[in-house]
Amino acid sequence: MKRFFFMLALALCLAPAAARAVLPDEMLADHALEKRAEALDAQLRCPVCQGESIADSNADLAHDLRLLVRQRLLKGDTDAQAVQYIVARYGNFVLMDPPLDRDTALLWAGPAIILLAAALAGWNFLRSNPAPAPELSAEEKDFLSRPDDERAKGP
């Protein structure tokens, strides 16, 4: 049984990470154009599933957008024009790799800001001297100065 699960896990690891969702009837007859379309699919996020590109998503809207990308390319759009056509309707959100702008500035700068804040806090902590230990009383000094076997008896 254990062996079976091990083999199953191994098989799952070896399976492709995500099967592409493009359907045979969506594909263009022109291979060069289809190659371009598939490259664009991978750059466009599916608005419905939000975590997948339209190349990976089986959602109806992803299907419609794949067809739209192919239509735009057939009409003679460049890659950038075809992507821009969809961005004009869905915003930068549909780009798997959104550009750095006002809306995403915090996202990009976030890790640096947090790292800087942590470094400042750490520096502050290291610089602040802990309060000096109180002076030992005469009795304590005397106790510490005694030989070990005598100290074992207690103060």
Place this chain on the structure above:
Amino acid sequence: MKRFLPLIIFLALAGIFYWRIVLIDRGDMPSDIPSVMIGKPAPVFDLPNLDKGRKPFTAADLKGRVTLLGFFASWCVDCGIEHPYLSLLKGHGAALVGVDYEDKSAAARAWLEKHGNPYDAVVTDARGRTGIDFGLYGVPETYIIDRQGIIRYKQTGPMTPDVIRKTILPLVARLEK
């Protein structure tokens, strides 16, 4: 001061969480993608009427009257949740136009027969291309379009009575002025 710091941080966080809940109550879901179409003219469209005897609905028909353009479909479960509340939108001056999205016309007619038809007109976007031009990513979705044909608001997902009362109707009233 220092001993109150945890309390202050707690109150600040509680305030932020509470504000987020208030926003959700008003229909602003964190998962919504902000629409880039807001403030822009509605895309050009020419959609056939579900009732074949009536004339199609085009972008030009948006001019002169506030329009609530609601995308729905007979196959859409959430549309059934929203549907009973659509009547709350009536009688406020705005035209209520339904767009049957990626649907079979016969199925849509049967659905409206069964659930009632609150729309002033129902048109069809059978291939979903007008939906894409609006930046639609699911049904139901409702766009509020002002008299100049500019998209002013987008409701993603079903409109609840709360959303209609707190957000939709006040905006319609402002646009009507």
